[in-house]
Amino acid sequence: QKEVEQNSGPLSVPEGAIASLNCTYSDRGSQSFFWYRQYSGKSPELIMFIYSNGDKEDGRFTAQLNKASQYVSLLIRDSQPSDSATYLCAVGFGGGTSYGKLTFGQGTILTVHP
């Protein structure tokens, strides 16, 4: 079992809808949680990060973290075709012995159709 699991895709939503991406992690010591967007052949682009339980909103994006359930999610409101990409969930352990190393999920492919 991977340390970081994402909901299996691909996920297809109509333009203007809410896209919901989910991620679970196995290590309770995880401290930092990131969402990256990656277009095919390009580098991961950081779109959200969250460190504390609860919700964090930035524009059309909302990240939700529940450490007790070891669950982090990303909501994309008013989805646009340009949001079509692979979304990577990444988990960090907050320095210490694993100094900034990120462990990634396998990614969820999102397609937003007009």
Next chain:
Amino acid sequence: AAGVIQSPRHLIKEKRETATLKCYPIPRHDTVYWYQQGPGQDPQFLISFYEKMQSDKGSIPDRFSAQQFSDYHSELNMSSLELGDSALYFCASSSSPLPGRDYEQYFGPGTRLTVT
């Protein structure tokens, strides 16, 4: 805003050759990370450096080595290249992680290595 710079962007090598990938972090970032991403795979952590010292090591083959220099740029040296080393190699940079949190990592454009 300045981003992470990687060079070269594309590299073609033959088996058993060596390759050197370079990474220039975002100004004032002192921590550098290297990741390898195979086709259809998620990025796999290779190695990281903080203040010119190796800070963590992942699934990096013994044939690979890396270092961070006084100007914080980093180089990944790959020897005895194998066909399986063909992948995208990303460098990321951040401010120094602290106990209890990681600072956000920003990725460079990557180097696409093809081994023939």
